[in-house]
Amino acid sequence: MYRYRLYVPATDFADTGLRPELLSALSELGYEExxxxxxxxxPPLMAGRDMLGQAATGTGKTAAFALPMLNNxxxxxxxxxxxxxxxxxxxxxxxQVGEAFVRYGKHLDARFVTVYGGAPVRQQIEALKRGVDxxxxxxxxxxxxxxxGSLNLSQVRTVVLDEADEMLDMGFIDEIEAIxxxxxxxxxxxxxxxxxxxxxxxxxxxxLTDPLRITVARSGDADALAKRVRQIGxxxxxxxxxxxxxxxxxxxxxxxxxIFCRTRGGVDGLTDRLTARGYQAEALHGGLTQDQRDRVxxxxxxxxxxxxxxxxxxxxxxxxxxxxxxxxYDLPASTESYVHRIGxxxxxxxxxxxxxxxxxxxxxxxxxxxxxxxxxLEMEQVxxxxxxxxxxxxxxxxxxxxxxxxxxxxxxxNAMKGILSDxxxxxxxxxxxxAALTIVHRQLAGPDVEGNDEQFxxxxxxxxxxxxxRDRGPSSHKKGGPVAVLFxxxxxxxxxxxxxLVGALTGEAGLRGKDIxxxxxxxxxSLVEVPSDRAKAVVTAMRGTSIRxxxxxxxxxxxxxxxx
Numbered sequence: 001m002y003r004y005r006l007y008v009p010a011t012d013f014a015d016t017g018l019r020p021e022l023l024s025a026l027s028e029l030g031y032e033e034x035x036x037x038x039x040x041x042x043p044p045l046m047a048g049r050d051m052l053g054q055a056a057t058g059t060g061k062t063a064a065f066a067l068p069m070l071n072n073x074x075x076x077x078x079x080x081x082x083x084x085x086x087x088x089x090x091x092x093x094x095x096q097v098g099e100a101f102v103r104y105g106k107h108l109d110a111r112f113v114t115v116y117g118g119a120p121v122r123q124q125i126e127a128l129k130r131g132v133d134x135x136x137x138x139x140x141x142x143x144x145x146x147x148x149g150s151l152n153l154s155q156v157r158t159v160v161l162d163e164a165d166e167m168l169d170m171g172f173i174d175e176i177e178a179i180x181x182x183x184x185x186x187x188x189x190x191x192x193x194x195x196x197x198x199x200x201x202x203x204x205x206x207x208l209t210d211p212l213r214i215t216v217a218r219s220g221d222a223d224a225l226a227k228r229v230r231q232i233g234x235x236x237x238x239x240x241x242x243x244x245x246x247x248x249x250x251x252x253x254x255x256x257x258x259i260f261c262r263t264r265g266g267v268d269g270l271t272d273r274l275t276a277r278g279y280q281a282e283a284l285h286g287g288l289t290q291d292q293r294d295r296v297x298x299x300x301x302x303x304x305x306x307x308x309x310x311x312x313x314x315x316x317x318x319x320x321x322x323x324x325x326x327x328x329y330d331l332p333a334s335t336e337s338y339v340h341r342i343g344x345x346x347x348x349x350x351x352x353x354x355x356x357x358x359x360x361x362x363x364x365x366x367x368x369x370x371x372x373x374x375x376x377l378e379m380e381q382v383x384x385x386x387x388x389x390x391x392x393x394x395x396x397x398x399x400x401x402x403x404x405x406x407x408x409x410x411x412x413x414n415a416m417k418g419i420l421s422d423x424x425x426x427x428x429x430x431x432x433x434x435a436a437l438t439i440v441h442r443q444l445a446g447p448d449v450e451g452n453d454e455q456f457x458x459x460x461x462x463x464x465x466x467x468x469x470r471d472r473g474p475s476s477h478k479k480g481g482p483v484a485v486l487f488x489x490x491x492x493x494x495x496x497x498x499x500x501l502v503g504a505l506t507g508e509a510g511l512r513g514k515d516i517x518x519x520x521x522x523x524x525x526s527l528v529e530v531p532s533d534r535a536k537a538v539v540t541a542m543r544g545t546s547i548r549x550x551x552x553x554x555x556x557x558x559x560x561x562x563x564x
Contacts, residue, residue, distance in 0.1 A: 016042045019071050021107035029103060035060035037216045038067075045190065046071055050211040052204045053192045061192050062100045065160045070105045072157070073133055080111055080131025083157045085183070087139055087176065089166040091116040091290065092297060097162065098136045110134070115151075117141045118290025125150045139167060139175035146182055153182045164193040164200055173203070180207055194340050229342050233356045233366065233377035241357050242273055244382045245329060248355060249279070249307075251383040251391050252523060256300070257325035259309045260332070260341055270329060271309045284310040312337060320344075328356040331365050335372045353523075380520070386557055387527075390487045394524045396441040397489070483517050484535035487557040488526040490547050496521055500547055501528055509541040527557060 012033055013026055034042060037055040045051060045068035055061045069084045088094050098114030105112070111131060115124045116138045124141070128150050135142075135151065145151035159180065161167065167176060180189075189208050193200050204211060236244040245259075261267045264285040274281035282296045282305045299305040300320055312332065326345050332338050338356075345352025356377065358366050370376050383391075403409055423432045490496045498519040505511045505528065517529035530538055535556060542554040 016067075017046060017071075018042075018067060019108075022067060022070055022104060025104050025106050028106075031063075035064075037061050037214070038064045040214045040216070041065070042068060044212050044214075045188075048072075048188050050188060050208040051190045052196075052200075052208060052211045052213045053190070054196050054213075054215040055192065055194070061162070062097055063104065065162070065190050065192065066097070066101055066104055069134060069158050069160070070101070070108060070110065073108065073110055080133055081155050082132050082135060082152060083155060084134035084160075085142075085153060085156050085158070085179075086134070086136045086160040086162060087142065087167065087179065088136065088162045089138065089170050089172065091118060091138060091293070093163060094136050094138055101134060101136065112136065115141045115145060117144075118294070121145070121148075139172040139179060142179055143175045146179065153179070154184065156183045156187055158188040158190065159183055160190045160192070161203075162192050164191050164203065165195045165197060168199055168203070173199075176203075195334065195337075229345055229352050229354050231342065231354045231356075231373065231377050233358050233379045234382055235379065236357050236359065236382060238359050240382075241329065241359075242270070244357060245270075245327070246274075246277055247383045247388060248327075248357075249274075250388045252325065252353065252355070253391070253395060254306065254325035254353075256303065256305075256320060256322045257307050257327055258323065258341075258344060259307060259327040259329050261309060261311060262330040262333075264311060266330065267309045267311055274307060274309070279307055280305050281307040281309055284308055286311065312341070324352055326352065326354045328354070331356060331358065331362050331369075335365075335368050338369050339372065384557075387487070390489070390555075390557065391522075391524055393441065394489050396437065398524070400437070400440070482532040483529040484532040485557040486528045486530060486535065486538065487553075487555050488528060488547070489524075489553040490550060491522045491524045491526050493523050494550055495548050496526060501526060504542070504545055504547050505530070505538065508545050509538040511538065 013023055013031065016034070018026075037053065038060050041051060041053055041061075041064040045065065053061065053064070055064075065086070069086075073083065074081075086097055088097055094114050094116045098112060101112045110133045112134050113124070113127045113132045114136045115128075117140050121141070121144065124145065125148070128135075128145070137145075137151075142151060146153065161176065167173075189211075191200070191204055191208060191211075234244060234248060259270065259281075261270055264287050267283045267285045271281050271283040282299060284293065284296050288296070296305070296308070300308050303322060309329075323345050326342050328338070328341060332341060342352075342354035345354065356366075356369075358377075366377065403412065406412070420429075420432065488501065498521060501519055501521070502513060502516060505516060506513060511530065511534070515531055515534070518527075519529075520527045539554055539556060542552075545552060545554070
């Protein structure tokens with residue numbers, strides 16, 4: 001039977017009793033106060049209690065177990081003694097956890113070694129021979145080193161099983177059991193897991209002694225993510241998902257994203273399709289060798305790959321600084337996995353976008369997800385051909401604007417003066433500029449958009465139960481007459497909000513707040529519904545208008561018909 005909270009949660013790192021060296025490192029890293037999981041776990045772990053902790057990715061659990069282990073290290077001595085062992089499921093997570101120990105323990109005279117499969121074992125053996133205080137390891141390599149006599153766990157005081165549910169999913173239970181047999185019976189054992197299925201409870205009962213069970217409430221995780229991650233849904237039939245995904249990617253233009261599929265076959269098939277469309281896409285799943293995985297991750301971190309198509313198991317533990325989008329091409333099997341996935345773009349205060357393709361048969365899962373996050377997904381229509389073309393034109397405009405505003409713009413532009421002078425002899429200078437823009441736009445736009453709009457209109461309109469939009473105006477109820485959709489070439493990246501659009505439309509075009517139906521602000525553009533009989537007059541009135549200090553192009557969005 002598990003005992004619950006017996007310790008007062010820490011509200012400040014200074015209140016935890018951490019060593020000055022650790023407090024100094026945390027201050028230098030910009031850590032101001034503990035996260036929920038850290039506040040709950042630091043006091044009991046520093047006191048030596050066994051613990052079963054549940055927390056989703058991105059909540060700060062690495063520091064939650066690393067700081068107590070570092071704090072409880074003995075003072076510096078000439079002879080290194082291994083007193084701490086952290087087991088993790090993947091090489092990527094091992095490297096990240098190992099790096100975290102180095103950052104937090106930078107002011108301590110301590111040595112850390114990270115060992116994992118797929119790397120030369122001799123180098124790892126040599127590192128262990130030089131002496132080590134804490135080892136971070138994958139189970140297979142740890143057991144291999146134990147059997148070689150290179151990893152001595154006889155004096156280990158603390159063992160941490162991180163991402164325990166994933167280690168069990170990957171079949172590491174036998175290795176874990178064998179490793180723990182080589183550790184002292186009176187060790188401190190800490191088990192962290194994003195989910196707590198029955199087999200995790202069984203593992204805890206076998207190896208934890210009178211553990212505290214600490215759970216960071218799922219609603220708290222979901223609320224925290226909701227503040228940092230915009231969560232969008234598209235209702236799409238399975239047959240139309242490949243075409244819909246390409247349209248969504250064209251409209252959102254992610255800098256770097258992870259696309260989740262359920263199976264290896266799904267990952268490979270989708271990667272091939274995206275690559276054929278000109279995307280820099282890479283596959284990541286359990287069928288790849290370690291060298292292949294390393295190369296894929298290296299290209300993603302170097303920003304030479306823009307899309308990673310992966311299964312849940314393969315992507316566990318990945319953290320990429322520039323990640324902007326997570327796309328659930330296939331919805332996960334559980335709501336906890338959904339939070340785990342989207343947390344990859346909500347870490348360390350970074351913002352991001354999570355997109356889910358919801359099949360009609362998955363509405364129950366959609367409802368469960370919405371209940372967990374405490375709000376509906378922002379259900380949107382699959383982008384139309386016209387909307388995508390407008391977004392592409394806006395990207396072309398942005399590229400040109402960026403060049404004109406660059407510090408060395410004059411140097412770059414002067415190189416083209418000779419060509420411009422030659423063309424000016426035989427052609428109108430405006431036509432020359434338009435021809436140049438056309439060439440640039442073709443190069444930036446990419447392949448033609450697949451499919452037709454009709455396949456996404458009837459069956460795949462957003463479900464009413466989840467159709468609340470994030471960026472609605474002050475009067476978002478439907479009016480009795482037909483409405484038209486206006487395309488406005490300014491969006492979230494320009495700092496535009498629904499209030500800005502309402503202010504511009506009412507101030508410049510004479511509309512009233514109640515005349516404006518839905519407002520949807522995208523990254524690079526916005527869509528606004530106005531009465532169809534006034535749409536042309538609004539476009540005329542808004543010509544030359546600036547929104548947030550930037551001139552915006554406003555036109556009818558022909559991809560959306562006037563509707564009742």
